Amino acid sequence: MKRFKAIAAASVLSTAVLALSACGEDTASNETDGGETRTFKISHVTQESHVWHQTALKFGEELEALSDGRMNVDIYPASQLGQEKDMVQQLETGSLDFGFLTNGYMSTRQDSLNAWFMPFTFKNLEEAAALRKSAAAKQMLEELSSQGLLGLDFAFAGNRHILLKDGHVQSPDDLKGKKVRIIGSPAIQEFWEKTGAGPTAMPLPEVYTSLQTGVIDGIDIDLDALATEKYYENAENLTLTNHMTFPTVIVMSQQVYDSLSPEDQKIVKEAISKAVDWGVEEAIAREQKNLEELKKIGVKVEELKDPSSFEAITKEVTDKYSSQSEVIKSFLEEAKK
Known part of the structure; x- marks a missing residue:
């Protein structure tokens, strides 16, 4: 990853850095004949091998190319x-420029984002x-302005599936107890409670050990995270359910923008836009690749044969949330087209 290289003299740089620090501004910037140069900070929760x-x-590459090297990123x-x-x-x-934030967390701050978590909305x-x-989806992004955030786009990790230490899932009965x-999201919590399971929200870094020690029996997971975080080392029974999808909400500080x-x-x-277009295609390609790799490793894979066994639960959740939000209602209607 390329970093911003100063063109000005060292003494000028020192003065600029001190000025930025005094203002509480963390983004590196300077003036050149071609305009302002910046190194933006991006943060997210996943490992470097993850598609996000x-x-x-990819965003950094596109930004550098479009700005003729004036703008770069640190991730x-x-x-x-x-x-x-x-x-x-x-x-x-x-003090942070961009965030690739999980829709799970952001849905606790903005109700309309629960639309992505309506059960069994997408087959793939x-x-x-x-x-x-x-x-x-565009309306969801616009609503983020009330939080001082500029909603830019959605990218994806994959659809959600179920990994258990013991057994597979063919109906809600297999999840009881x-x-x-x-992910700590209102809609996700409600769906899992209605299955009879004991849903437990916890940060990603705690999941591997919790599976290993038996604190949890399984996880709701996408294939990319399963492969990159190696949860299969502590639980080997994967049921392909496609019960939800899992976006990241890409936002920028409105103040910085x-x-x-x-x-x-x-720019x-x-x-x-170019980076997310690429990332979506990469995520889709990874779905099959990750599945093949997991099977080779020895993960025991089954498909959910009859999604209709979850139909009653799905209706309860979608009816509730679509009645509470016109955006969610509209989203579900568009999904059915």
């Missing part, structure tokens, strides 16, 4: 800058990704 990190890298993966609540605070103050990742540019790690020239704002948006 690779999408962030802080695996919660290096804190948990997501900390990242949002940093984005609000402008392609169907989910197609809704990224829907009117309802199971302690299952979930407003500080850019109109030309640079346009940022174009670079994000």
Whole structure:
């Protein structure tokens, strides 16, 4: 990853750094004949091998190319800058420029984002990704402005499946009494409670050990995270359910965005769009690749043969949330087209 290389003299740089520190501004910037130069900070929760990190890298490449090298990125993966609540605070103050935030966390801050977690809405990742540019999805991004965030796009890790230490899942009965790690989201929590399982929200870094020690019996997981985080080392029974999808909400600090020239704002948006287009295709390609690799490793894979066994639960959840939010209602209607 290329970093910004100063052109000005060392004494000028020192003065600039001191000035930035006094203002509480963490983004490196300087003036050159070609305009302002910046190194933006990006943070997310996943490992460097994860598709979200690779999408962030692609964004850096596109940004550098479109800006003729004036704008670059530093990426802080695996919660290096804190948990997501900390990242949002940093984005609000402008000390962090971009966040690839899980829709799970963000749905606790904005109700309409629960739309992505309506059960059994998408049969595969392609169907989910197609809704990224829907009117309802764009409305979700616009609503983030109330939090001092500029919603830019949605990228994907994959659809959600169920990994258990013991047994597979063919109906809600197979989940009763199971302690299952979930993402802490209202809609996800409600779905899992209705299955009869004991849903347990916990940060990603705690999941591996919790499976290993028996604190939890299984996890709600996408294939990319399963492969990159190696949870299969402690639980080997994977049921392909496609019961939900799992986006990242890509946001920028509104404060930082407003500080850019109109030309640079346009470059940022174009670079994000190109990177996410690439990332979505990469995530779709990884679905099959990850599944094949997991089977080779020895993970015991079954498919959910009859999704209708979850039909009653699905209806309860979708009816409730669509009645509470016009955005969710619109999103589900678009998904059915």
